[in-house]
Amino acid sequence: MKIAIVTGASSGMGREFVLQIPRLYKNLDELWVVARRTDRLKSLQEQVKIPVRIFDGDMQRNYIFEKIQKELEYRQADVRMLVNAAGYGKIGRVASIDLNEQCGMVDLNCTALTKMTGICLPYLSKGSRIINLASAAAFCAQPGFCVYAASKAYVLRFSQGLAAELKKQGILVTAVCPGPVHTEFFDRAGMLAVSKKEAFCAEPEAVVTQALTDSVHGRNISVYGAAMKGSRILSKILPDRLLVWGMMKINNIE
Template sequence: MKIAVITGASSGMGREFAVQVSKLYRNLDEIWVVARRTERLEELKKKLTVPVRIFDGDLGRDYIYERIEKSLDQKQAKIRLLVNAAGYGKMGFTEKLDSLDLCGMIQLNCIALTKMTHLCLPYMERGARVVQVASAAAFAPQPGFAVYAASKSYVYSFSRALRMELKKHGISVTAVCPGPVDTEFFDRAGSLPGKGKEGLLAEEASVVRLALLDAVWRKPVSVYGSTMKLCRIGAKILPDGILAWAMKKLNQV
Protein backbone atom coordinates (compact mmCIF):
# COMPACT_ATOMS: atom_id res chain seq x y z
CA MET A 1 0.00 0.00 0.00
CA LYS A 2 1.42 3.41 -1.05
CA ILE A 3 0.77 6.18 1.42
CA ALA A 4 1.59 9.75 2.46
CA VAL A 5 1.92 10.57 6.17
CA ILE A 6 1.16 14.13 7.26
CA THR A 7 1.41 15.46 10.82
CA GLY A 8 -0.37 18.62 11.95
CA ALA A 9 -3.09 17.91 9.39
CA SER A 10 -5.99 19.29 11.45
CA SER A 11 -5.28 22.91 10.48
CA GLY A 12 -3.09 25.39 8.64
CA MET A 13 -0.29 24.16 6.44
CA GLY A 14 -0.57 20.48 7.45
CA ARG A 15 -4.20 20.43 6.40
CA GLU A 16 -3.34 22.22 3.15
CA PHE A 17 -0.58 19.68 2.46
CA ALA A 18 -3.19 16.91 2.74
CA VAL A 19 -5.52 18.71 0.32
CA GLN A 20 -2.82 19.42 -2.28
CA VAL A 21 -1.11 16.01 -1.94
CA SER A 22 -4.44 14.28 -2.64
CA LYS A 23 -4.52 16.12 -5.99
CA LEU A 24 -0.81 16.00 -6.88
CA TYR A 25 0.03 12.36 -6.05
CA ARG A 26 -1.86 10.09 -8.44
CA ASN A 27 -0.95 6.63 -7.08
CA LEU A 28 -1.56 6.97 -3.36
CA ASP A 29 -3.79 4.34 -1.74
CA GLU A 30 -4.23 6.33 1.46
CA ILE A 31 -3.20 9.52 3.21
CA TRP A 32 -2.47 9.07 6.92
CA VAL A 33 -3.11 12.18 8.99
CA VAL A 34 -1.92 12.91 12.52
CA ALA A 35 -3.12 15.57 15.00
CA ARG A 36 -5.05 15.79 18.28
CA ARG A 37 -8.38 17.26 17.09
CA THR A 38 -10.36 14.27 15.82
CA GLU A 39 -13.33 16.25 14.48
CA ARG A 40 -11.05 18.40 12.29
CA LEU A 41 -9.43 15.27 10.86
CA GLU A 42 -12.89 13.77 10.23
CA GLU A 43 -13.88 16.92 8.31
CA LEU A 44 -10.71 16.65 6.23
CA LYS A 45 -11.43 13.00 5.51
CA LYS A 46 -14.85 13.92 4.08
CA LYS A 47 -13.26 16.54 1.83
CA LEU A 48 -10.57 14.39 0.20
CA THR A 49 -11.10 11.92 -2.64
CA VAL A 50 -8.14 9.75 -1.54
CA PRO A 51 -9.00 7.49 1.46
CA VAL A 52 -7.78 9.02 4.73
CA ARG A 53 -6.66 7.08 7.83
CA ILE A 54 -6.87 9.09 11.03
CA PHE A 55 -4.32 8.93 13.85
CA ASP A 56 -5.75 11.27 16.44
CA GLY A 57 -3.35 11.75 19.27
CA ASP A 58 -0.69 13.77 20.97
CA LEU A 59 2.75 13.62 19.37
CA GLY A 60 4.16 14.30 22.82
CA ARG A 61 3.05 10.83 23.94
CA ASP A 62 4.40 7.39 23.00
CA TYR A 63 1.06 5.70 22.17
CA ILE A 64 0.62 7.62 18.91
CA TYR A 65 3.95 6.37 17.50
CA GLU A 66 3.09 2.81 18.58
CA ARG A 67 -0.29 3.04 16.77
CA ILE A 68 1.32 4.37 13.59
CA GLU A 69 4.10 1.75 13.62
CA LYS A 70 1.63 -1.07 14.16
CA SER A 71 -0.47 0.10 11.20
CA LEU A 72 2.61 0.53 8.99
CA ASP A 73 3.53 -3.10 9.67
CA GLN A 74 -0.01 -4.46 9.33
CA LYS A 75 -0.63 -2.69 6.00
CA GLN A 76 2.93 -3.31 4.71
CA ALA A 77 2.92 0.36 3.88
CA LYS A 78 5.37 2.11 1.59
CA ILE A 79 5.63 5.79 2.50
CA ARG A 80 5.99 7.92 -0.64
CA LEU A 81 5.83 11.21 1.27
CA LEU A 82 6.26 12.22 4.89
CA VAL A 83 5.31 15.77 5.86
CA ASN A 84 6.16 16.86 9.40
CA ALA A 85 4.03 19.98 9.83
CA ALA A 86 2.94 19.70 13.49
CA GLY A 87 4.54 22.49 15.46
CA TYR A 88 3.89 25.56 17.53
CA GLY A 89 5.55 28.74 18.75
CA LYS A 90 5.06 31.04 21.70
CA MET A 91 6.27 34.64 21.43
CA GLY A 92 7.72 36.56 24.35
CA PHE A 93 10.86 36.90 26.39
CA THR A 94 12.20 33.59 27.64
CA GLU A 95 12.21 34.82 31.26
CA LYS A 96 8.48 35.66 30.99
CA LEU A 97 7.32 32.46 29.29
CA ASP A 98 6.12 29.35 31.07
CA SER A 99 8.70 26.56 31.24
CA LEU A 100 6.05 24.11 29.99
CA ASP A 101 5.67 26.17 26.82
CA LEU A 102 9.40 26.56 26.30
CA CYS A 103 10.03 22.83 26.61
CA GLY A 104 6.78 22.01 24.76
CA MET A 105 8.10 23.78 21.65
CA ILE A 106 11.27 21.68 21.76
CA GLN A 107 9.21 18.56 22.43
CA LEU A 108 6.91 19.01 19.42
CA ASN A 109 9.08 20.94 16.94
CA CYS A 110 12.26 18.90 17.48
CA ILE A 111 11.68 15.65 19.37
CA ALA A 112 8.33 14.65 17.80
CA LEU A 113 9.60 15.54 14.31
CA THR A 114 12.73 13.45 14.88
CA LYS A 115 10.74 10.51 16.26
CA MET A 116 8.28 10.57 13.34
CA THR A 117 11.13 10.78 10.81
CA HIS A 118 13.03 7.93 12.45
CA LEU A 119 9.86 5.83 12.67
CA CYS A 120 8.96 6.36 8.99
CA LEU A 121 12.38 5.95 7.33
CA PRO A 122 12.38 2.11 7.29
CA TYR A 123 9.11 2.25 5.31
CA MET A 124 10.51 4.57 2.60
CA GLU A 125 12.06 3.51 -0.69
CA ARG A 126 13.96 5.17 -3.54
CA GLY A 127 12.02 8.18 -4.82
CA ALA A 128 10.31 8.91 -1.49
CA ARG A 129 10.24 12.48 -0.14
CA VAL A 130 10.51 13.94 3.36
CA VAL A 131 9.15 17.46 3.87
CA GLN A 132 10.13 19.05 7.18
CA VAL A 133 8.31 22.26 8.02
CA ALA A 134 10.94 24.52 9.59
CA SER A 135 10.61 28.32 9.39
CA ALA A 136 12.45 31.44 8.23
CA ALA A 137 12.97 31.91 11.98
CA ALA A 138 15.61 29.18 11.58
CA PHE A 139 17.94 31.52 9.71
CA ALA A 140 19.03 33.71 12.66
CA PRO A 141 18.57 34.01 16.44
CA GLN A 142 15.28 35.76 17.24
CA PRO A 143 15.09 37.75 20.49
CA GLY A 144 11.44 37.64 21.61
CA PHE A 145 10.94 34.28 19.85
CA ALA A 146 14.19 32.67 20.99
CA VAL A 147 13.29 29.06 21.75
CA TYR A 148 10.96 28.76 18.75
CA ALA A 149 13.67 30.06 16.39
CA ALA A 150 16.25 27.75 17.98
CA SER A 151 13.88 24.78 17.59
CA LYS A 152 13.45 25.60 13.90
CA SER A 153 17.22 25.98 13.45
CA TYR A 154 17.38 22.38 14.66
CA VAL A 155 14.83 21.31 12.02
CA TYR A 156 16.71 23.23 9.30
CA SER A 157 20.09 21.72 10.22
CA PHE A 158 18.72 18.20 10.81
CA SER A 159 16.90 18.23 7.46
CA ARG A 160 19.93 19.26 5.44
CA ALA A 161 22.20 16.70 7.10
CA LEU A 162 19.57 13.95 6.80
CA ARG A 163 19.28 14.78 3.12
CA MET A 164 22.98 14.01 2.68
CA GLU A 165 22.66 10.77 4.68
CA LEU A 166 19.71 9.58 2.59
CA LYS A 167 21.10 10.50 -0.82
CA LYS A 168 22.50 6.99 -1.30
CA HIS A 169 18.98 5.58 -0.79
CA GLY A 170 17.41 7.98 -3.32
CA ILE A 171 15.24 9.63 -0.65
CA SER A 172 15.17 13.42 -0.71
CA VAL A 173 14.56 15.82 2.20
CA THR A 174 13.28 19.38 1.85
CA ALA A 175 13.24 21.91 4.69
CA VAL A 176 10.35 24.34 4.26
CA CYS A 177 11.18 27.79 5.65
CA PRO A 178 8.29 30.23 5.32
CA GLY A 179 7.99 33.62 6.95
CA PRO A 180 4.68 34.45 8.64
CA VAL A 181 1.75 32.45 7.19
CA ASP A 182 -1.92 33.19 7.80
CA THR A 183 -2.93 30.19 9.96
CA GLU A 184 -4.11 29.44 13.50
CA PHE A 185 -0.43 29.49 14.50
CA PHE A 186 -0.75 33.06 15.82
CA ASP A 187 -3.75 32.17 18.05
CA ARG A 188 -1.28 30.22 20.17
CA ALA A 189 1.90 32.20 19.44
CA GLY A 190 0.48 35.65 20.20
CA SER A 191 0.28 38.57 17.81
CA LEU A 192 2.92 39.32 15.21
CA PRO A 193 5.60 41.50 16.81
CA GLY A 194 6.15 44.87 15.16
CA LYS A 195 3.89 47.19 13.22
CA GLY A 196 3.08 46.44 9.58
CA LYS A 197 4.13 42.78 9.83
CA GLU A 198 0.62 41.71 8.77
CA GLY A 199 1.67 42.78 5.26
CA LEU A 200 4.22 39.94 5.28
CA LEU A 201 1.58 37.24 5.90
CA ALA A 202 1.64 34.62 3.16
CA GLU A 203 -1.28 32.39 2.17
CA GLU A 204 -0.91 28.77 3.26
CA ALA A 205 -1.96 27.45 -0.17
CA SER A 206 0.88 29.31 -1.94
CA VAL A 207 3.52 28.24 0.61
CA VAL A 208 2.44 24.59 0.40
CA ARG A 209 2.24 24.62 -3.42
CA LEU A 210 5.84 25.82 -3.64
CA ALA A 211 6.97 23.37 -0.93
CA LEU A 212 5.52 20.40 -2.81
CA LEU A 213 7.03 21.62 -6.08
CA ASP A 214 10.42 22.08 -4.42
CA ALA A 215 10.13 18.58 -2.92
CA VAL A 216 9.36 17.14 -6.37
CA TRP A 217 12.51 18.90 -7.67
CA ARG A 218 14.45 17.53 -4.66
CA LYS A 219 15.42 21.00 -3.48
CA PRO A 220 17.10 21.07 -0.04
CA VAL A 221 15.28 24.21 1.11
CA SER A 222 11.97 25.81 0.13
CA VAL A 223 11.62 29.51 0.87
CA TYR A 224 8.43 31.31 -0.17
CA GLY A 225 8.59 34.99 -1.17
CA SER A 226 11.37 37.43 -2.02
CA THR A 227 11.47 39.01 1.47
CA MET A 228 12.23 35.67 3.14
CA LYS A 229 14.74 34.78 0.41
CA LEU A 230 16.52 38.08 1.17
CA CYS A 231 16.41 37.28 4.92
CA ARG A 232 18.12 33.95 4.21
CA ILE A 233 20.88 35.61 2.19
CA GLY A 234 21.25 38.37 4.82
CA ALA A 235 21.62 35.78 7.61
CA LYS A 236 24.41 34.13 5.64
CA ILE A 237 26.46 37.22 4.83
CA LEU A 238 25.89 39.72 7.66
CA PRO A 239 28.32 39.78 10.60
CA ASP A 240 26.76 38.46 13.87
CA GLY A 241 26.65 41.90 15.53
CA ILE A 242 24.73 43.53 12.67
CA LEU A 243 22.41 40.53 12.40
CA ALA A 244 21.60 40.67 16.13
CA TRP A 245 20.92 44.41 15.86
CA ALA A 246 18.67 43.86 12.81
CA MET A 247 16.70 41.10 14.57
CA LYS A 248 16.19 43.29 17.65
CA LYS A 249 14.88 46.09 15.42
CA LEU A 250 12.68 43.70 13.43
CA ASN A 251 11.12 42.14 16.52
CA GLN A 252 11.01 45.53 18.30
CA VAL A 253 12.54 44.22 21.52
Protein backbone atom coordinates in the same frame (compact mmCIF):
# COMPACT_ATOMS: atom_id res chain seq x y z
CA MET B 1 0.08 0.01 0.18
CA LYS B 2 1.31 3.40 -1.04
CA ILE B 3 0.69 6.13 1.51
CA ALA B 4 1.54 9.70 2.46
CA ILE B 5 1.65 10.83 6.09
CA VAL B 6 1.02 14.36 7.32
CA THR B 7 1.40 15.46 10.94
CA GLY B 8 -0.21 18.63 12.26
CA ALA B 9 -2.94 17.94 9.71
CA SER B 10 -5.90 19.55 11.47
CA SER B 11 -5.06 23.16 10.55
CA GLY B 12 -2.72 25.55 8.80
CA MET B 13 0.08 24.24 6.66
CA GLY B 14 -0.51 20.60 7.56
CA ARG B 15 -4.13 20.78 6.46
CA GLU B 16 -3.11 22.41 3.19
CA PHE B 17 -0.60 19.63 2.49
CA VAL B 18 -3.39 17.08 2.94
CA LEU B 19 -5.50 18.92 0.38
CA GLN B 20 -2.71 19.30 -2.17
CA ILE B 21 -0.79 16.01 -1.96
CA PRO B 22 -3.44 13.97 -3.86
CA ARG B 23 -2.92 16.29 -6.84
CA LEU B 24 0.77 15.37 -6.87
CA TYR B 25 0.43 11.64 -6.14
CA LYS B 26 -2.33 10.12 -8.28
CA ASN B 27 -1.76 6.51 -7.17
CA LEU B 28 -1.80 6.78 -3.36
CA ASP B 29 -3.86 4.13 -1.60
CA GLU B 30 -4.28 6.13 1.61
CA LEU B 31 -3.37 9.40 3.23
CA TRP B 32 -2.60 9.15 6.96
CA VAL B 33 -3.27 12.27 9.01
CA VAL B 34 -2.01 12.95 12.52
CA ALA B 35 -3.26 15.63 14.94
CA ARG B 36 -5.06 16.06 18.26
CA ARG B 37 -8.36 17.52 17.02
CA THR B 38 -10.44 14.55 15.87
CA ASP B 39 -13.39 16.62 14.69
CA ARG B 40 -11.21 18.62 12.33
CA LEU B 41 -9.56 15.51 10.95
CA LYS B 42 -12.98 13.99 10.25
CA SER B 43 -14.06 17.16 8.49
CA LEU B 44 -10.87 17.10 6.42
CA GLN B 45 -11.46 13.44 5.62
CA GLU B 46 -14.64 14.41 3.77
CA GLN B 47 -12.75 16.89 1.55
CA VAL B 48 -10.15 14.45 0.20
CA LYS B 49 -10.96 12.09 -2.66
CA ILE B 50 -8.64 9.28 -1.55
CA PRO B 51 -9.11 7.26 1.66
CA VAL B 52 -7.88 9.11 4.77
CA ARG B 53 -6.81 7.19 7.87
CA ILE B 54 -7.01 9.24 11.09
CA PHE B 55 -4.47 9.02 13.91
CA ASP B 56 -5.79 11.38 16.55
CA GLY B 57 -3.44 11.93 19.44
CA ASP B 58 -0.89 14.07 21.20
CA MET B 59 2.52 13.95 19.52
CA GLN B 60 4.17 14.88 22.81
CA ARG B 61 3.25 11.42 24.12
CA ASN B 62 4.59 8.05 23.03
CA TYR B 63 1.34 6.19 22.39
CA ILE B 64 0.62 7.90 19.06
CA PHE B 65 4.02 6.89 17.67
CA GLU B 66 3.53 3.31 18.84
CA LYS B 67 0.16 3.20 17.10
CA ILE B 68 1.56 4.53 13.82
CA GLN B 69 4.57 2.22 13.97
CA LYS B 70 2.34 -0.83 14.45
CA GLU B 71 0.17 0.18 11.49
CA LEU B 72 3.19 0.75 9.27
CA GLU B 73 4.45 -2.73 10.08
CA TYR B 74 1.04 -4.41 9.77
CA ARG B 75 0.28 -2.77 6.40
CA GLN B 76 3.86 -3.11 5.13
CA ALA B 77 3.38 0.45 4.00
CA ASP B 78 5.29 2.12 1.20
CA VAL B 79 5.63 5.70 2.46
CA ARG B 80 5.92 7.89 -0.62
CA MET B 81 5.83 11.15 1.32
CA LEU B 82 6.18 12.16 4.96
CA VAL B 83 5.27 15.73 5.90
CA ASN B 84 6.27 16.79 9.41
CA ALA B 85 4.08 19.87 9.89
CA ALA B 86 3.20 19.62 13.59
CA GLY B 87 4.61 22.42 15.71
CA TYR B 88 3.93 25.69 17.49
CA GLY B 89 5.64 28.84 18.68
CA LYS B 90 5.36 31.36 21.52
CA ILE B 91 6.37 34.99 21.13
CA GLY B 92 7.98 36.77 24.08
CA ARG B 93 11.07 36.86 26.25
CA VAL B 94 12.36 33.57 27.60
CA ALA B 95 11.85 34.82 31.17
CA SER B 96 8.20 35.68 30.51
CA ILE B 97 7.02 32.47 28.81
CA ASP B 98 5.82 29.51 30.84
CA LEU B 99 8.66 26.98 31.03
CA ASN B 100 6.38 24.09 30.12
CA GLU B 101 5.37 25.94 26.96
CA GLN B 102 9.01 26.46 26.02
CA CYS B 103 9.95 22.83 26.61
CA GLY B 104 6.79 21.81 24.75
CA MET B 105 8.05 23.69 21.69
CA VAL B 106 11.26 21.67 21.74
CA ASP B 107 9.35 18.42 22.31
CA LEU B 108 6.95 18.95 19.42
CA ASN B 109 9.06 20.92 16.95
CA CYS B 110 12.22 18.83 17.38
CA THR B 111 11.74 15.57 19.29
CA ALA B 112 8.41 14.53 17.75
CA LEU B 113 9.63 15.40 14.26
CA THR B 114 12.77 13.32 14.76
CA LYS B 115 10.80 10.41 16.20
CA MET B 116 8.26 10.47 13.37
CA THR B 117 11.04 10.52 10.82
CA GLY B 118 12.81 7.66 12.55
CA ILE B 119 9.82 5.31 12.61
CA CYS B 120 9.05 6.04 8.94
CA LEU B 121 12.59 5.61 7.58
CA PRO B 122 12.36 1.80 7.20
CA TYR B 123 9.28 2.29 5.01
CA LEU B 124 10.79 4.89 2.67
CA SER B 125 12.34 3.84 -0.64
CA LYS B 126 13.76 5.33 -3.80
CA GLY B 127 11.67 8.31 -4.85
CA SER B 128 10.16 8.82 -1.38
CA ARG B 129 10.15 12.35 -0.02
CA ILE B 130 10.33 13.93 3.41
CA ILE B 131 9.13 17.50 3.88
CA ASN B 132 9.94 19.13 7.22
CA LEU B 133 8.32 22.41 8.23
CA ALA B 134 11.10 24.67 9.45
CA SER B 135 10.82 28.46 9.24
CA ALA B 136 12.64 31.57 8.06
CA ALA B 137 13.12 32.07 11.81
CA ALA B 138 15.77 29.36 11.50
CA PHE B 139 18.06 31.71 9.57
CA CYS B 140 19.22 33.63 12.65
CA ALA B 141 18.78 33.98 16.41
CA GLN B 142 15.60 35.86 17.34
CA PRO B 143 15.30 37.74 20.64
CA GLY B 144 11.63 37.63 21.56
CA PHE B 145 11.20 34.34 19.70
CA CYS B 146 14.25 32.51 21.03
CA VAL B 147 13.11 28.96 21.59
CA TYR B 148 10.97 28.76 18.47
CA ALA B 149 13.76 30.08 16.23
CA ALA B 150 16.25 27.69 17.82
CA SER B 151 13.87 24.74 17.38
CA LYS B 152 13.42 25.56 13.70
CA ALA B 153 17.18 25.92 13.25
CA TYR B 154 17.35 22.32 14.48
CA VAL B 155 14.75 21.27 11.89
CA LEU B 156 16.68 22.98 9.11
CA ARG B 157 20.05 21.46 10.04
CA PHE B 158 18.54 18.05 10.73
CA SER B 159 16.90 18.10 7.30
CA GLN B 160 20.09 19.12 5.53
CA GLY B 161 22.11 16.39 7.22
CA LEU B 162 19.44 13.77 6.61
CA ALA B 163 19.23 14.77 2.94
CA ALA B 164 22.94 14.01 2.56
CA GLU B 165 22.59 10.66 4.36
CA LEU B 166 19.68 9.52 2.19
CA LYS B 167 20.87 10.85 -1.17
CA LYS B 168 22.35 7.54 -2.37
CA GLN B 169 19.06 5.80 -1.56
CA GLY B 170 17.19 8.24 -3.77
CA ILE B 171 15.14 9.62 -0.87
CA LEU B 172 14.67 13.39 -1.01
CA VAL B 173 14.44 15.70 2.02
CA THR B 174 13.18 19.29 1.84
CA ALA B 175 13.10 21.82 4.68
CA VAL B 176 10.36 24.41 4.17
CA CYS B 177 11.31 27.84 5.51
CA PRO B 178 8.40 30.27 5.18
CA GLY B 179 8.05 33.64 6.83
CA PRO B 180 4.74 34.56 8.48
CA VAL B 181 1.77 32.67 7.02
CA HIS B 182 -1.94 33.41 7.40
CA THR B 183 -2.83 30.46 9.66
CA GLU B 184 -3.89 29.91 13.27
CA PHE B 185 -0.22 29.94 14.31
CA PHE B 186 -0.39 33.41 15.86
CA ASP B 187 -3.52 32.51 17.86
CA ARG B 188 -1.19 30.54 20.12
CA ALA B 189 2.11 32.30 19.45
CA GLY B 190 0.81 35.76 20.39
CA MET B 191 0.67 38.99 18.45
CA LEU B 192 3.76 40.89 19.58
CA ALA B 193 5.55 40.95 16.23
CA VAL B 194 2.70 40.41 13.80
CA SER B 195 2.01 44.07 12.96
CA LYS B 196 5.53 44.59 11.59
CA LYS B 197 5.47 41.30 9.73
CA GLU B 198 1.94 41.52 8.34
CA ALA B 199 3.20 42.93 5.04
CA PHE B 200 5.22 39.74 4.52
CA CYS B 201 2.42 37.29 5.41
CA ALA B 202 1.85 34.63 2.75
CA GLU B 203 -1.12 32.39 2.07
CA PRO B 204 -0.71 28.73 3.07
CA GLU B 205 -1.89 27.52 -0.33
CA ALA B 206 0.97 29.30 -2.09
CA VAL B 207 3.62 28.20 0.42
CA VAL B 208 2.56 24.54 0.20
CA THR B 209 2.42 24.61 -3.60
CA GLN B 210 5.97 25.98 -3.64
CA ALA B 211 7.11 23.38 -1.12
CA LEU B 212 5.70 20.48 -3.14
CA THR B 213 7.18 21.88 -6.34
CA ASP B 214 10.60 22.25 -4.71
CA SER B 215 10.35 18.71 -3.35
CA VAL B 216 9.54 17.34 -6.80
CA HIS B 217 12.61 19.11 -8.16
CA GLY B 218 14.80 17.67 -5.40
CA ARG B 219 15.57 20.95 -3.65
CA ASN B 220 16.75 20.63 -0.04
CA ILE B 221 15.32 24.01 1.01
CA SER B 222 12.07 25.68 0.00
CA VAL B 223 11.73 29.40 0.67
CA TYR B 224 8.61 31.19 -0.51
CA GLY B 225 8.67 34.83 -1.57
CA ALA B 226 11.32 37.39 -2.44
CA ALA B 227 11.41 38.88 1.08
CA MET B 228 12.22 35.57 2.76
CA LYS B 229 14.73 34.64 0.07
CA GLY B 230 16.38 37.99 0.73
CA SER B 231 16.39 37.25 4.46
CA ARG B 232 18.18 33.99 3.84
CA ILE B 233 20.86 35.73 1.77
CA LEU B 234 21.33 38.43 4.43
CA SER B 235 21.69 35.78 7.13
CA LYS B 236 24.65 34.39 5.22
CA ILE B 237 26.51 37.66 4.74
CA LEU B 238 25.73 39.86 7.76
CA PRO B 239 27.45 39.35 11.15
CA ASP B 240 25.37 37.65 13.83
CA ARG B 241 25.36 40.69 16.13
CA LEU B 242 23.82 42.83 13.39
CA LEU B 243 21.20 40.21 12.62
CA VAL B 244 20.29 39.93 16.31
CA TRP B 245 20.05 43.72 16.61
CA GLY B 246 17.70 43.79 13.62
CA MET B 247 15.49 41.08 15.07
CA MET B 248 15.31 42.92 18.40
CA LYS B 249 13.88 45.91 16.52
CA ILE B 250 11.42 43.84 14.51
CA ASN B 251 10.26 41.90 17.59
CA ASN B 252 10.00 45.01 19.79
CA ILE B 253 12.64 43.82 22.25
CA GLU B 254 14.44 46.66 24.05
